Amino acid sequence: MDSIAILDFGSQYAQIIARRVREAAVYCELFPWDAPMEKMLAIRPKGFILSGGPRSAYEEGAPYIQDFIFETGLPILGICYGMQALTHALGGQVDPSARREYGPAEIEPTMPGTMLDGISKVWMSHGDRITKLPEGFIAL
Numbered sequence: 001m002d003s004i005a006i007l008d009f010g011s012q013y014a015q016i017i018a019r020r021v022r023e024a025a026v027y028c029e030l031f032p033w034d035a036p037m038e039k040m041l042a043i044r045p046k047g048f049i050l051s052g053g054p055r056s057a058y059e060e061g062a063p064y065i066q067d068f069i070f071e072t073g074l075p076i077l078g079i080c081y082g083m084q085a086l087t088h089a090l091g092g093q094v095d096p097s098a099r100r101e102y103g104p105a106e107i108e109p110t111m112p113g114t115m116l117d118g119i120s121k122v123w124m125s126h127g128d129r130i131t132k133l134p135e136g137f138i139a140l
Helices: 014-023 037-041 067-071 081-089
Strands: 003-008 027-032 047-050 076-078 093-106 121-132
Touching: 003 014, 014 027, 047 081, 076 081, 081 093, 081 121
Parallel strands: 003 027, 003 047, 047 076
Antiparallel strands: 093 121
């Protein structure tokens, strides 16, 4: 059975992420971001989804991605704070935005043939932005 471990960084949408994964007929469990490795790996995940959250990846004491997540070599999808935490952990740069964004927005994927195909409407809720991608990453 395929499974996904979803790490909750305090997102108000973590349950919705889990519901969408389950609607795709994939088993998933929602874990706090700092759950023990043994607990997360017990479901034998094929990958990880990192949720959003209210903190800033660069602030002192902010939730972080535990090392074992990277050491598994499994795919990782970061959403909002999860993407910023990935960027911060892997040597990119996350900075405060000049203004917060909240509400519906439209995106235009810059590369066809990615997981963003068919997605144009999104919900923004953040005050930070990625100003430098980690080495080896590309913006979609």
